[in-house]
Amino acid sequence: MGDAVVVSELAKVVGEKIIVDRISFTVEQGEIFGLLGANGSGKTTTFNMLSGLLPPSSGSVTILGKSDKEMRRSKPEIGFITQENSFYETLTVKENLEFFASQAGVPGKETAAIVKTLLGQMRLTDKADALSSKLSGGMKKRLNMACSLVHDPKIVFLDEPTVGLDPIVRKEIWVVIEELNKSGKTIIITSHYMEEVERLCNRVAIMFSGRIVASGTPKELKERYKLKQMEDVFAHLMKPVV
Ligand SMILES: Nc1ncnc2c1ncn2[C@@H]1O[C@H](COP(=O)(O)OP(=O)(O)OP(=O)(O)O)[C@@H](O)[C@H]1O
Ligand SMILES: [Mg+2]
Known part of the structure; x- marks a missing residue:
C-alpha cells in the first residue's frame, strides 16, 4: 500500500x-x-x-x-x-450525528445510511434517541469519535x-x-x-x-x-x- x-x-x-x-x-x-x-x-x-x-x-x-x-x-x-468531547450535550445521539454530517457536507440522502453504520460501529444503536448528556463516559467517547467520522x-x-x-x-x-x-x-x-x-x-x-x-x-x-x-x-x- x-x-x-x-x-x-x-x-x-x-x-x-x-x-x-x-x-x-x-x-x-x-x-x-x-x-x-x-x-x-x-x-x-x-x-x-x-x-x-x-x-x-x-x-x-x-x-x-x-x-x-x-x-x-x-x-x-x-x-x-x-481529546475533549465536541458534540452537543443537549442533542440526542442521532441528532448529533445528523448535525455533524450536515456540517461536513454529507449529502442529505446519504446521511441516514451513514448514521446507521456509525451507530452500529460505535455500539450506540440502542442509544440513538438518548440525550447525549445522559450517556456514560465510554459512550460519550464513542459518540465523540462517531461525530468526526461522518464523512x-x-x-x-x-x-x-x-x-x-x-x-x-x-x-x-x-x-x-x-x-x-x-x-x-x-x-x-x-x-x-x-x-x-x-x-x-x-x-x-x-x-x-x-x-x-x-x-x-x-x-x-x-x-x-x-x-x-x-x-x-x-x-x-x-x-x-x-
Ligand atoms: N500557540 C502556542 N504558543 C506558545 N506555546 C505553545 C503553543 N502551543 C503549544 N505550546 C507549547 O508547546 C509545547 C508542546 O505542546 P503540545 O500541546 O503540542 O504538547 P503535547 O505533546 O501534546 O503534550 P500533552 O502530552 O500534555 O498533550 C508545550 O510546552 C506548550 O505549552
Ligand atoms: Mg497533547
Whole structure:
C-alpha cells in the first residue's frame, strides 16, 4: 500500500520557542501509528499541523499524495478526534450525528445510511434517541469519535483517545479503534499508555522536546535499547541528551 502521510522537516516556532523541531516520518496506509512523548513534547501541535488546523512554520505534510493545502480544497480525507468531547450535550445521539454530517457536507440522502453504520460501529444503536448528556463516559467517547467520522475519512487522528477512562471502557475503545483500522482506515494516535501502544500500534515515533528521538515497531525499539518493556524504552528516551 502507498503512503498515507509523509511528514518532512516539519517545524512550529512560536516567538522564540521551538515547539516542533523539523520532524520527519511516514505513515503507510493501513497502519496504526503512534506518536508518543512526554507532556509538552509537541504531539498535539504536530497533530494540529498534520490535520490542517495549524499552519506549519516550515516543512511539508503530504496526505495521500496531496499537499496539505490541496487537501483542504478537496474532500477532506482526515478525521480528527480531539481529546475533549465536541458534540452537543443537549442533542440526542442521532441528532448529533445528523448535525455533524450536515456540517461536513454529507449529502442529505446519504446521511441516514451513514448514521446507521456509525451507530452500529460505535455500539450506540440502542442509544440513538438518548440525550447525549445522559450517556456514560465510554459512550460519550464513542459518540465523540462517531461525530468526526461522518464523512468517512481515510485517515483518522486520535489525540489521547482513552485518557481518564476506566480499564474496561478503555478496552472497548481499543476494539473500536481496531475495527476502524480493519475497515480500511489509517489511524494515527497519541497516547501515554504503553499497554495501549503495544496493543494497537504497528509502529511508533517518540518525541522529546519537539524532536523525534526514536521510531520503529515496539519490538524493534525494545530490542534496540535492550529493554523488556515499552515503558522502560519510553523512560530511557525521556532523558535529555547531554
Ligand atoms: N500557540 C502556542 N504558543 C506558545 N506555546 C505553545 C503553543 N502551543 C503549544 N505550546 C507549547 O508547546 C509545547 C508542546 O505542546 P503540545 O500541546 O503540542 O504538547 P503535547 O505533546 O501534546 O503534550 P500533552 O502530552 O500534555 O498533550 C508545550 O510546552 C506548550 O505549552
Ligand atoms: Mg497533547
